[in-house]
Amino acid sequence: xxxxGGVARVEKVQLPSVAVSMRRRPPLPLxxxxxxxxxxxxxxxxxxxxxxxxxxxxxFKTYAQVxxxxxxLLPNPATLDNYRFILSGAQLFPRYILNxxxxxxxxxxxxxxxxxxxxxxxxxxxFPGKNFFYLLTLAVLMIPSQLILIPKFLVAYTLHLxxxxxxxxxxxxxxxxxxxxxxxxxxxxxxxxxxAALIDGCSRFRAFWQIIFPLVRPAVTVVALLSFQGAxxxxxxxxxxxxxxxxxxxxxxxxxxxxNYVTQYNLVLAGAMISIAPLVIIFFIFQRYFIQGLSTSGLxxx
Amino acid sequence: MQLxxxxxxxxxxxxxRRGLPFxxxxxxxxxxxxxxxxxxxxxxxxxVFTLIAVVTALTLSFFYVDFGFTTPIFYGFRxxxxxxxxxxxxxxxxxxxxxxxxYTIGVVTxxxxxxLFLALLLNQKVRGRGFFRTIFYLPAMTSSVAISLIFYWLxxxxxxxxxxxxxxxxxxxAWLENPSTALPAIMLLNIWTTxxxxxxxxxxxxxxxxxxLYEAARVDGANSWQMLWKITxxxxxxxxxxxxxxxxxxxxxxxxxxxxxxxxxxxxxxxxLTAAMVIYDTAFQKSLMGLACAQAFVLFIIIFxxxxxxxxxxxxxxxx
Numbered sequence: 001x002x003x004x005g006g007v008a009r010v011e012k013v014q015l016p017s018v019a020v021s022m023r024r025r026p027p028l029p030l031x032x033x034x035x036x037x038x039x040x041x042x043x044x045x046x047x048x049x050x051x052x053x054x055x056x057x058x059x060f061k062t063y064a065q066v067x068x069x070x071x072x073l074l075p076n077p078a079t080l081d082n083y084r085f086i087l088s089g090a091q092l093f094p095r096y097i098l099n100x101x102x103x104x105x106x107x108x109x110x111x112x113x114x115x116x117x118x119x120x121x122x123x124x125x126x127f128p129g130k131n132f133f134y135l136l137t138l139a140v141l142m143i144p145s146q147l148i149l150i151p152k153f154l155v156a157y158t159l160h161l162x163x164x165x166x167x168x169x170x171x172x173x174x175x176x177x178x179x180x181x182x183x184x185x186x187x188x189x190x191x192x193x194x195x196a197a198l199i200d201g202c203s204r205f206r207a208f209w210q211i212i213f214p215l216v217r218p219a220v221t222v223v224a225l226l227s228f229q230g231a232x233x234x235x236x237x238x239x240x241x242x243x244x245x246x247x248x249x250x251x252x253x254x255x256x257x258x259x260n261y262v263t264q265y266n267l268v269l270a271g272a273m274i275s276i277a278p279l280v281i282i283f284f285i286f287q288r289y290f291i292q293g294l295s296t297s298g299l300x301x302x
Numbered sequence: 303m304q305l306x307x308x309x310x311x312x313x314x315x316x317x318x319r320r321g322l323p324f325x326x327x328x329x330x331x332x333x334x335x336x337x338x339x340x341x342x343x344x345x346x347x348x349x350v351f352t353l354i355a356v357v358t359a360l361t362l363s364f365f366y367v368d369f370g371f372t373t374p375i376f377y378g379f380r381x382x383x384x385x386x387x388x389x390x391x392x393x394x395x396x397x398x399x400x401x402x403x404x405y406t407i408g409v410v411t412x413x414x415x416x417x418l419f420l421a422l423l424l425n426q427k428v429r430g431r432g433f434f435r436t437i438f439y440l441p442a443m444t445s446s447v448a449i450s451l452i453f454y455w456l457x458x459x460x461x462x463x464x465x466x467x468x469x470x471x472x473x474x475x476a477w478l479e480n481p482s483t484a485l486p487a488i489m490l491l492n493i494w495t496t497x498x499x500x501x502x503x504x505x506x507x508x509x510x511x512x513x514x515l516y517e518a519a520r521v522d523g524a525n526s527w528q529m530l531w532k533i534t535x536x537x538x539x540x541x542x543x544x545x546x547x548x549x550x551x552x553x554x555x556x557x558x559x560x561x562x563x564x565x566x567x568x569x570x571x572x573x574x575l576t577a578a579m580v581i582y583d584t585a586f587q588k589s590l591m592g593l594a595c596a597q598a599f600v601l602f603i604i605i606f607x608x609x610x611x612x613x614x615x616x617x618x619x620x621x622x
Contacts, residue, residue: 037423037426037428038428040423041423041424041428041434044420044423044434044438045434045437045438047494048437048438048440048441048494048498049437049440051441051452051453051456051462052440052444052452054456054462055452055455055456058455067460069460069465070465070468071460071461071462071465114343114344115344117340117341117343117344118340118341118343118344120340121336121337121338121340121341122341125333125336125337125340126333127330127333127334127337127338128334130337133341133345133348136348137348140348140352142551142609143352143356143602144551144554144555144601144602144605145555146555146577146578146581146598146601146602147356147359147598147599147601147602148351148352148355148356148359149581149585149598150359150362150581150585150591150594150595150598151354151355151356151358151359151362151595152351152352152355153585154358154362154591155350155351155354155355155358156351159350170347170351171347171351173343173347174343174344174347175347176348176352179344203336204333204336204340205336208340229443232445233444233445233446233447235445235446235447235557235558235561235562236557236558236582240582240586251445251446251447251448252447254447254448254451255447255561255562258451258454258562259565265455265458268451268454268455269451269452269455271451272447272448272449272451272452273448275444275445275447275448276444276445276448279443279444279445280440280443280444283436283439283440283443284436287432287436287439288432290439290443291435291436291439291502
C-alpha cells in the first residue's frame with residue numbers, strides 16, 4: 001500500500017536508541033527564551049493533568065457539591081460513597097472489572113507469546129512466502145477497522161464467538177502491531193546467537209524458547225503494555241460482541257452507566273476513575289517502555 | 303509440532319549420489335514447515351478475521367443481509383444506489399460523512415501543529431524532558447470512554463470549562479447541547495488526547511536529524527527561525543506524512559467519544575452523528591448488514607483516497 005513508506009520510515013527507529021532517561025546536564029544560562037520555554041512546558045503540563053486531577057477530586061464529592069457553582073477544587077466533605085455505590089454488587093461493576101481483567105490479561109499473555117513466535121519466523125528464518133506475509137502485515141496496519149467490523153462480527157458469530165470471552169480474545173490474541181514490533185526487535189539480535197546451537201542439532205523450537213525468548217524482554221514489555229492498554233480501553237468491539245449485561249467490559253459498562261445516571265457526575269466520575277486508575281499506575285511504572293513502543297510503532301492514533 | 307521438530311535433527315536421510323541438493327531441499331522444507339508452525343496462530347487470526355473479513359465486507363455490500371432472519375439475497379448495486387440516494391437527500395450517512403470530514407480536517411490540522419510544537423519544545427535542552435513527556439502523554443493513554451465521561455462533565459453549562467472561561471469574563475456556551483459547538487467540543491477533546499502520540503513520533507524523528515546540518519547553517523548565518531523552516535520542517539516531511547495519514551485514518555473513524563458524550567443519534571440535531579455511528583446504527587440497530595458493509599466500503603475508499611493524496615503531496619523526499 002501507499003503508506004508503507006511511512007511505516008518504513010518509522011521502523012528505522014531502533015528500540016533501544018530512544019533516549020528516555022533524564023540525563024544530568026551542566027547548568028544552562030538563564031535567558032528570557034528559556035524562561036518562556038519552561039512557562040509553556042509547565043503550562044501544557046497543567047493543561048494535560050488538570051482534567052484528571054479535577055475529576056479525581058470531584059469523584060469524592062457529594063451529589064450536591066459536584067453540582068455547586070462555582071465548582072470547588074477539593075471535596076468538602078470528602079466521601080467514599082460514590083465508590084461504595086459503584087462497587088456494590090448492585091451495579092454489576094465488579095463483574096465488568098473482572099471481565100476487563102480477563103480480556104486484557106488474556107490478550108496480553110497471548111500477544112506476547114504468539115507475536116514473539118511470529119516475529120521469530122519473520123525476523124530470523126528464511127522461507128517462501130515470508131516477504132508476502134510480512135508486507136501483508138504492514139498493509140493490514142493501515143486498514144481502517146471500520147471496514148472489517150461487520151464481517152468480523154459475522155465471522156465471530158459463525159464461530160460461536162459472540163457474547164463470550166472467546167469473542168473478545170480470539171480476534172485480538174495476536175495483532176499485526178504486536179507482530180510488527182516483535183519482528184523489528186528480533187531482527188536486530190545478532191544471528192550468531194542461535195546459529196551454533198542449530199548446527200549442533202538444536203531444533204528451532206528449542207532455539208526460540210531457550211535462547212531467543214529470554215532475550216526479547218524489552219520488546220515483550222512493549223507488546224505487553226500496548227496489548228493491555230488496547231484491550232483495556234477498547235470500546236466498539238466489546239459493545240458489538242457482548243449482548244448480556246453481565247458480559248460487558250468496564251468501558252461498555254461505563255458508557256451504559258452514564259446513560260442511566262446522566263447528571264450524577266459524582267458517580268460517573270468515580271466510575272471513570274476506576275477505569276483510568278490501573279492504566280495510570282502501570283503507565284507511571286513502565287512509561288519509558290510505553291514511549292519506546294509508541295515511537296517505534298507510531299500506531300496508537302486510534 | 304513434535305513432527306516438525308524431530309525432522310530438524312541431523313543425520314536424517316541416507317547419503318545418495320545426489321545427496322547434497324536433496325538434503326538442502328529437505329532442510330529447506332523443514333525450515334519452511336517450522337516457520338509456518340510459528341506463524342500458524344497469527345496467520346489464522348490474520349486470514350480469518352482480517353482477510354476473509356475484507357473479502358466478505360466487499361461481497362456483502364452487494365447483498366441484502368437481514369442478520370439472522372433470512373439468507374442473504376443478491377442485491378446488485380442497490381445498496382450503493384441506496385447510499386447515493388442518502389447522499390443526495392441529506393440522509394444520515396450524508397450528514398455523518400460530512401461531520402466526519404469536518405472533524406478530520408479540524409482534528410488532523412490542529413493536532414499535527416500541536417504535536418510538532420510540543421516535540422520542538424521538548425527537543426530543546428530542557429531539564430526534566432522525560433517528566434514532561436510523561437505528563438503530556440497521560441491523556442493519550444487513558445480510555446476514550448473514561449475521558450469522554452470526564453469531558454462530558456467538564457463541558458456542562460455549569461462545568462469546569464465554563465468556570466475557567468468565566469474567570470476570563472467569557473460566557474461559555476452549553477457546549478454539548480448547541481449544534482454549532484458540539485462537534486468542535488469533541489474535536490478539541492480529541493486533539494488533546496491524540497496530539498501527544500504524534501508528538502512522540504516527531505520527537506523520535508527530530509533526534510535523527512544530524513546536528514551537523516544546524517552547525518553548518520549557523521556558520522552560514524541562519525537564525526533559528528530560518529533553520530526551523532529550511533531544515534527541520536522539510537526533513538520531517540516523511541514523519542509529517544505518517545502523522546497526517548495515521549491521524550486521518552484514526553479521525554475518520556471517530557466513534558467512541560461522540561457515542562458516549564452525545565448518544566447513538568449524534569444529538570443535538572445530528573450535529574455529532576459520524577459516519578462510523580451511522581454504520582454502527584445500520585448494522586446493529588437496523589440489522590441491515592449489507593448496506594452497512596457498503597457504507598463502510600465507501601468510507602474506506604474515502605480514507606484510502608485521502609491517504610494517497612497525502613502521500614503524493616506530503617511525503618516528498620528532500621535531499622541535502
